[in-house]
Amino acid sequence: MLKIDNTLLEEVGLAGLPETEKNSFLKHIYETLEMRVGIRLADQMSNEQLDEFERYFEAKDDAGAFKWLETNFPNYKDIVQQEFDKLKAEVTQTAPQILATSQAPVPPAPPQPSYPPQQPPAGPTPTV
Numbered sequence: 001m002l003k004i005d006n007t008l009l010e011e012v013g014l015a016g017l018p019e020t021e022k023n024s025f026l027k028h029i030y031e032t033l034e035m036r037v038g039i040r041l042a043d044q045m046s047n048e049q050l051d052e053f054e055r056y057f058e059a060k061d062d063a064g065a066f067k068w069l070e071t072n073f074p075n076y077k078d079i080v081q082q083e084f085d086k087l088k089a090e091v092t093q094t095a096p097q098i099l100a101t102s103q104a105p106v107p108p109a110p111p112q113p114s115y116p117p118q119q120p121p122a123g124p125t126p127t128v
Contacts, residue, residue, distance in 0.1 A: 002084050004030050012088055013095035021102050029087065036083045041073060 004026055009015055017025060042050060049072060056065035069076045091098075 002033075002080065004033075008088070012092045014091070014098060016099055017102055025098075029091065033080070033084055033087055036087065037076075037080050040079050040083065041069070041076060044073065 006015070006022065006026075008029070009017060009022060009026070014022075014025065045053065053065065053068060053072075056062075056068060073079075
């Protein structure tokens, strides 16, 4: 079973990510994996299979979708593992750049010109 958690971040060299960025990066890994697996599986499906599988997602029936995959693509777990391993290798390779970017100081905003408040012209007040 795949675990996309802080242990994964440690394995790929991203344990040093700021806490505020860890969850969003884990979500990014999950979404990327989901997309890649989906593309690989869709490439192997007939139009009828695509329609059938899509119905599970429209109904938000995850259990039904997984059962359908196990029946129609018994090797889908292998595909998930292959894509996970590829993604993990890619992240490991780019971890130094990811860390450098996440820890780079945020440049200060350029100073905004400040104008003194406008005073009405001095002099007598016009009467109407």
